[in-house]
Amino acid sequence: MKPISVKICLALSLLFITESFFAQTKPLYQLPETLPEKKVTFKEKDKDGTPFLLGTDRGLYKILGNGTAEPLWTDGKVERIIKTSARWFFLTDKGIISSPDLNIFTERNNGLPFLTVKSYDGVQKQLEQKAALLKDICADPFNPDVLVTATKDAVYLTRDGAQTWENIGSASKYTAGVKAVAVSHMPVYDRDGTITGSELVVFMSHPIYGFSYYRADAKKPAWFDVSAGFAAMPSMTQVDEIADILPVMCKDANGNRFAEVYLSQTFLPNIYRFNWKDKRGEKVYQGEEQIDTIDGLCQTGSSIAYSALGKVSLFSLVDKKITDLESYDTWKSRLNAAHSIVNSAYIPKVVCGLDTPLELSELWLLNPDVILTPWGEVANKKKAVYSSVYQLRNDNGIEKYRKIVNDNKLNSIVIDMKDDYGLLRFEPESPLLKEKGKVTVYKIDVDKLVNEFKKDGTYLIGRIVVFKDRNLAGYDKGKYAVWNYKTNSPWVGIRSYENITAEDGTVTGQKANYYDENWVDPYSEEVWEYNVEIAKELIKRGFDEIQFDYIRFPTDGLNMGSASYRWKDKGMDKESALVSFLSYARKNIDAPIGIDIYGANGWYRSGTRTGQDVELMSEYVDVICPMFYPSHFEQSFLDYSPYEERPYRIFFYGSYRNTVIGRNRIVVRPWLQAFYMGVRYDRKYYDKNYVSREVFGVRDGINRGYMYWNNSGGYYEDISPDPEDSTLSPWHHNEAAKQTRIPAFSKEMNPGESEEGLADDKLINKDEILSVWNTVLEQEDYENPGSTTRNFLMVEPFPAVNHE
Secondary structure: OOOOOOOOOOOOOOOOOOOOOOOEOEOOOOOOOOOOOOOOOOOOEOOOOOEEEEEEOOEEEEEOOOOOEEEEEOOOOEEEEEEOOOOEEEEEOOEEEEEOOOOOOEEOOOOOOEEEEEEEOOOOEEEEEEEOOOOEEEEEOOEEEEEEEEOOOOEEEEOOOOOOOEEOOOOOOOOOOOOOEEEEEEEEEOOOOOEEEEEEEEEEEEOOOEEEEEEOOOOOOOEEEEOOOOOOOOOEOOOOOEEEEEEEEEEOOOOOEEEEEEEEEOOOOEEEEEEOOOOEEEEEEEOOOOOOOOEEEEEEOOEEEEEEOOEEEEEEOOOOOEEEOOOHHHHHHHHHOOOOOEEEEEEOHHHHOOOOOEEEEOHHHHOOOOOOOOOHHHHOOEEEEEEOHHHHOOHHHHHHHHHHHHHOOOOEEEEEEEOOOOOEEEOOOOHHHHHHOOEEEEEEOHHHHHHHHHOOOOEEEEEEEOOEOHHHHOOOOOOOEOEEOOOOEEOOOEEEEEEEEOOOOOEEEEEEEEOOOOEEOOOOHHHHHHHHHHHHHHHHOOOOEEEEEOOOOOOOOOOHHHEEOOOOOOOOOHHHHHHHHHHHHHHHOOOOEEEEEEHHHHHOOOOOOOOOOHHHHOOOOOEEEEEOOHHHOOOOOOOOOOHHHHHHHHHHHHHHHHHHHOOOOOEEOOEEEOOOOOOHHHHHHOOHHHHHHHHHHHHHHOOOEEEEEOOOOOHHHHOOOOOOOOOOOOOOOOOHHHOOOOOOOOOOOOOOOOOOOOOOOOOEOHHHHHHHHHOOOOHHHOOOHHHOOOOOOOOOOEOOEOOO
């Protein structure tokens, strides 16, 4: 008899963390050399010897009866643990690791992809193969040798116990973002509905394409999307992200075993049974919250254990009722035993008190109030206003912004210290910066500025534009420039072509119109060194945090095909370039690191267009700053009654989603739109209330801070004093009344009103969403079309500073 389903189960457990050590990807926490002996207070393993295991950022540990942790494998991070009748399997940052007995551990990565990552010590570079980020793992409940895993781009299937893996593609060939996978033999139905056999089926979820299945043994296997029966966000028609997929073992009246598939959603509190025969979802549970996370489904007898914010619950397959897992309080303290961030656990029956062991993962969900970075509390609750250095070049400008910060109950300011053209806005002390940098005539006295703002205790954030850099692109005959291999010169993106005509109207040629952008090579370790040197000097001279902007490759230009990267080392790709840079930055900057990203990349689990993958980047940075500007989304996006609440809901839902995608390893601090654009929605609704609704949206969603963007400095008209946490919004009975837990990313419950459903009077389908990524809005929608680009969630409201 084969064992019951071994799909990874995400119950919720988390670790309170106080240490602040750094490693390449977020902190490593050291165990003491000797552990104190403790009295045995519980049984740590089942009668068959199955132990209590923890998967942590530092490896795999066994929990002993005295409550201490014994290391079993410490070569990398362990994200998930599953056990089949044959072996143990572990999803790690070294790929798939397998063990027959928890003594011998071997890699099972034949056929899985790798990244080539570059490290740099200031003198020499080294190339290293790193396993690609794997998203999930699941074993077929009918055959322990059949498993699936996935990267963000593709699903991989093995039929030989992970000895070899086969790439079976994805529901989307061109859009990354796989979230969950599962595999099971499913019933084959005759025309009359009788079961005539079984077939191997692989399932996957995607943030844009929803839920899909793949008949692995069909003559021509292919992915098929299923949207019927699954919920979407209001105004959207594509299925909102499926968090987890679980094959559940069942028996019919005759004792025949078969599998049914259950699913949950990441941002909507729904559980579904997938009707395999009719190919549609059937909702079997809906929570009370407007937004919530149900993840990590795990079968235990006739129930499914699942994870939600702050709790572990059981969903009964018999009566469809929800109960809390009572035994959790008796063993949750054991999750702290390894003194490291805990990602997964295997809880034996004798400990969890259930019919089967629990395979738990995503344990950060247990305590959503704990930010899993050592700099989290430093960077948390920062409420900032942006200022260009030009505004701060004299005493009057400094006093103006001190007043703006103080009058509006803010505590931070973001200042450009290296601008969109690569100009330094201060006189550097570093020899490297003096050699390669160029200081603008609008420079500031950085020491005076720091002293003046520190009088008020203001938190200083230095913004550094990284890979868009005209100055460095021109250094030493274009040594660091993205190169045009066709013209053998620095590459610049072509915006359009126009005909050149003679006086008689004859077309004599074409003229290229270029973007006002110059880019340096993101593969260059010397480019990394230069930008990190800027960051180090700013921290040394009194700044509290570094904010990197333009952490991406160029995306715009009719001549993109001619762009080449001369610093690219063999085996590297764009993803590994960004990982290598951020890893280098993390090792060398002793302060919080933030990055700016497009709003779409904070809303969806996908790095479409830019490669800004929040899941990946969250391993290396402390703050992520999505640009959820309402004017930059498609105008029908979340545009439903009450229409004036659209800014609130974009920031409420967006900040929550971004935090969940980042697994709470980062502070999500969104940019707020404090400027007017001539789009349809702004023409009707933009005013002080528009901006205030954004503030309340962030406050009610995650309440970890925000930043105002307005390059003109017109904050007196557009912003209002920051509200207290206990202050109800003036429009509480519109949108905020739907939230019964505020902030939504919390286990704290506040009293509130509950309203069923939201109007679906505007719809966007998945194809339109993909097109939204590649265009902002039609130019005729703008009153001043020359003031913006056509890239989704990218704005240049004022030509002087091209904030994305």
